Amino acid sequence: MKFDLIDLRTFLAVADLGSFRAASEALHLSQSALSRRIDKLEAALGVQLLLRTTRKVELTTVGRGFVPRARNVLNELENALVGIQEVSDRLSGLVSIACVPSAVAYFLPGVVRTFHERYPRIRIRIIDESSSQVLTAVARGEADFGLTYIGVNDADIEFTPLLEEPFVVAVRRDHPLAKQKTVDWADLSAYEYISLAQGSGNRFLIDQALAHGKVRPRHFCEVQHVPALVSMVEAGLGVGVVPRLAMPGAEHASLVSLQLCNPQVTRSLGLIHRRAKELNPVVKLFYDLLVSSAHTR
Structure with missing residues (x-):
């Protein structure tokens, strides 16, 4: 079945207000767009939910039974989103990343901005140094991981390439x-x-x-x-x-x-981290965002 959550909201608005006109005003949709949303939902479900006449709109028997189910779906989604937001707001800690200066100027800021918007209580520390110093910072545990471009021969350090630049x-x-x-x-x-x-x-x-x-x-x-x-x-x-x-x-x-x-x-730009130490969950969030951002460039 292919329909959107807004299709459910549209149906519930019509059901609650008993009017296409009132529902279109409440949702800021044109009546034709609202009607298409209802048609799409009915086509996806394979049933008629509303009886339309020139004067009024009524729920079919199936439509009346579907109202509480549709409302439950939306309520569950809203509760889940609130829960996710609360988890994001509660997360705190520190992420330390050692990074070569050439990747700081126009690559890293976008990742930092997105991460801070999602997890405002997590602090970020960037150690912008040369490639050799990035390796040293990671090896000594001064940084959780590093963003650099020279592969390493150190058996204790793992290099994960991100992109060829x-x-x-x-x-x-x-x-x-x-x-x-x-x-x-x-x-x-x-x-x-x-x-x-x-x-x-x-x-x-x-x-x-x-x-x-x-x-x-x-x-x-x-x-x-x-x-x-x-x-x-x-x-x-x-x-x-x-x-x-x-x-x-x-x-x-x-x-x-x-x-x-x-x-x-x-040059091959990639991430380095210590093999023996697993990234903690807060650091892993930043690490994964960095990887996904690199793959979209």
């Missing part, structure tokens, strides 16, 4: 490269280039990808963390290569992400 070219909208859909590494040599510093995990991935190539743009400035590089680009100091999640969406006023080719560079 490409590196992109970050430019201002008024930059000459912004007109191109794709950019080769060779194209970057003609412009002021800002690089990530030696020793950072993202720089390591870029150097690996360029190891066997002849083209390597020469930088005039280098920074330690990706958000700083994005800020330098936004200030008009040059162009840079960063992970896609570190960049704002297409609606941003001044920044554009361009596809990078020859060679492409990617």
Whole structure:
């Protein structure tokens, strides 16, 4: 049977008020829309619930018997929703997540916002550090789990990949490269280039990808963390290569992400946690939301 809860509400409104007109006003539906709702419910149940005449609406025998059942269904649903809301309101605790800075700017805030709306009493602590420090925080128990991009060889740490993320070219909208859909590494040599510093995990991935190539743009400035590089680009100091999640969406006023080719560079972003320690229920709520959010991107 295919019908919606609003179909039940519509039927009960007509049954209680004895009028399509009164029910349509109470539900803020047009009479034609209300009539379609009733027709849909009757078709789904395979019975006639209402007798319609030009002057009045009456319940059939089946309709009179269905009224208390429909009301019970709605009451049970409302009680269940209230119960869920009460559980959400009562949940409290602390979730500590260690996260690489490049995933904080435009990926993590949406997850934090949704989680806080659902569980307002649970506090969230974000440790935004380099990939090596994220691993250390998780291994030492300073963070419940970590969001990072370099797989680990530690037998005590489990890495769960979330998504494969490409590196992109970050430019201002008024930059000459912004007109191109794709950019080769060779194209970057003609412009002021800002690089990530030696020793950072993202720089390591870029150097690996360029190891066997002849083209390597020469930088005039280098920074330690990706958000700083994005800020330098936004200030008009040059162009840079960063992970896609570190960049704002297409609606941003001044920044554009361009596809990078020859060679492409990617990283595997994922979650790490200690194998021997099971996530507590409050932490698991945030962990699962993070996983589901990543899969929808």
